[in-house]
Amino acid sequence: MLLQLPGSLMAVFILILALAFFYPKQLPGFLRFLLVMFLGATVMSSYNFGIGRDAASAALLAMLALKPFETHSQRDAKSLLGFSLFAPFAAFLQDQGPLTLGLSMAAFVLCLMGFASLTETNNASWRISLKAAASSALIALPLAMVGFWLFPRLSNPLWGLPQNALSGGGLGDRMDPSQWLDRLSDDRIVIRAKFFGKTPRRNQMYWRGPVLIHFDGNAWIRDQGAKVRPRPELKNDVDSIHYEVMLEPTATNDLLVLDLPTTAPQNSRLTYEFNAIVREPVNSIQRYEAVSSLQPRFVAPLDDLTRILALRLPEELNPRTRELARQWYAENPDPIALANRFQDWIKKDFKYTLDAPILGRDSADDFLFNTKRGFCQHFSSSFAVFMRSAGIPTRVVTGFAGGRYNQLGGYWMLYGKDAHAWDEIWVAGRGWVRVDPTAAVAPENILDTLEEGAESETFTESIFRSTINTSDWLRRSWNELVLGYDSARQKNLLRPLGFDTEDAKQLTFIFMIGAGIALAITLMLLLRQRREDLHEVERAWRIFIKKMRRKRHEKLEHEPASEFARRIAELYQSKTPESAERIKQLCARYTQWRYENKEFDSGEIKQLVTDLRQFKPI
């Protein structure tokens, strides 16, 4: 968790902890007060005085770092240890990787060590505490596993995460030029996708995010109304793709799906604009399956409201673009032909770069006739302005495009920098058709086609890439095995066993059974006794004594074997003389072996052992 802090804060914490360690005396009150104020100020300033989860976590750590200064009694130490358990928890809010889990398990064992050493009377060595802690931790595993797998999970959270919780690769409801630059250099993975059966071609891999339809001359904005309208019907399509997505937390309500989804992922719904929307923001890893169509055809004609929205432009802006659009439209009114002509034009003269000049008020005019350099945002925006000016309904779609294939895991990885924006134009009879003007200019940048030329790759590059592939594959397996486990997977796990997990009673019942089994294992581990190093004759003798005890013939502790034999034999004498004789003889042989220095060879010993073991008292 310390590692997730800003560097300066980390240094301060380490300094304070070191101070606490080497200065065991209690600091004077005013100094402590100063320290608290200083640390509080540092924490606040490193988070720009915002109050959120990160700042709260840092504040928690600050408190924990300061606490040793006033920890002098056992009670203080105990409360410090108890509260310090929140630290790994806070760490998990930020990162749930295997490293964090490993570190937190180490912290957990350390904490148990603290508990154990507090129960010591004399300052015993840390080894004993460590042993106690480690064995406690190990023995706790079965029960913890049962809790993890079987404890009833919440399918809906009781309360939501704070909004600032995870600012991942989510695409917003707006697109304006300044905002997108950061995103295009973000190296974090957003999507891992695996295709079942048919895999789309690279130039078909568009992951659909928010659709933006309002344009204010500068930014493109989402139509909130579209979220509640039912989605238009699609003609049945044979060319459908079935796939599974593992989406990293995005803190938005959008699930990314392959363009164009026909079946909504679980627990989500498809909007009018074919966005998959979930009720709660995606704050943890989401796994979902969906079906998409590569060649969708819309059945119904465009409704009037959408037509109006998709044609609206700020009146006075971009006169040159409008002029050009009207001119070209007059020459050929076919939307597809128009789009192709536009793409041919920019393919010749335009350049793809992230280092784009800032555009003026007439952004489309400025870009198309002046700067001619930019990235997806500029291309899609200008294209949309152009098409709308020509009277063709157009909207901007944001999402992710391209991706790298991980051969180890057989899935596609898309990073934050793969964020993309393209357009859709309405073509009568076909519906919305995807046009990507940026891809026309720089297909290799958008669709990662550069990587396909494997022969151009140097050796180090290929090593580097395979390392990335391996580490991401490990990370994905972790995500799938550990992080993706939720109430839905719990249901899937239990369904084959014939349990209906919708029923709370049954779920509790399963948990009880599991806990019972785990407890039995735990008890077995706890009861594991040090085995005595006994001779086999001695062991057989004890079994013999136990058998006699079951018949209520207790051998008294002070009683020698011969005495015992005589006493028992008398009891048996009247009923079964042969049994009495047998007991006497067994005891005599045992006494011989045990106390008389008579040499027994291995055959005799074996015979005695089997006789003792096989004896059945009546």
Next chain:
Amino acid sequence: MPEVKSRDVVERFGDRAARWAFIRPKKPEPLPIFLNRGRIYVLPTSFGLFLAGVITALLLGALNYNNNPAIFLAFIIAAAAHNSLVHAHLLLSGLCINTLHAEPVHAGQNMQLRMRFEAKGARDRQGLELVCGDSEEKFNLLAREQIEISVSITTVRRGWMQTGRMRISTIRPLGLARAWSWIRPDTHLLVYPALEAQAPALPEAQGEGSQARMHAQGEHLHQLREYRHGDAKKQIAWKASARGEHLLVREYETQTAKEIQLDWFSLSALPYEARISRLARWVVNAENSNCRYSLRLPQEFIASGSGMEQRHACLRALALMPHV
């Protein structure tokens, strides 16, 4: 005496609950006492309760966010805490108190109880704690080992005393749970009467009075004489023998004891208990000054004698005088 810790909430609750009908044992019981699961009680310590709160908070938060590592963390802490309940129980179960005895002391003094514990079964038992009244004693027991523990308890009045309720407990392994068992051995321990603080001198001796007699052991060297068969080796005066031809043996003279009669009826002026403590003081003083003494009590007469046994017999008789 070891420092007495302040009890936590759960401990005080346990103390109070000991009166409830179902808490065993109800009556004093004969030794050896074997601790089995029917009489071992386990509850979380107050720290355990605090931790339970922490775990609940963690678990709620983790479940809410379906944060799997956090859920696992919460469950493993919970499991460790839960197991420590069982573990604490197992540390006590199978423990056996074999013997309990104590040297008699005078009322008001601290009595050192010596108890012998045995660990049956093959588990090591660490961090056991014996609480008896205000004093407590901590000890460890290895598997199949016996150990003698001494705790001191305060005595109040003369006569037979029982130890009362003692508690054997442990908070191992993690300090989150306390397992305890009450023990009430029915062993009777003798408490001598309290000694009078400023007693008058011993009554006058009667009979022959003082008379010096030769004795092999004594305080004052009287003479050296020749070795005779049967003399103890340590009596031989090696230095002196080395100078002569024969082995020489030291001979001492001792004061033969005076004969003192301690009589209950001669103290009729004093109240009942005061008589007992004066007589007890006199017994002790007479023994210390090497006198022979006899003791006459209303129901009993202890004939003249001296030595530890005479002292014990007299003090025991005084201790067991009926209380009025």
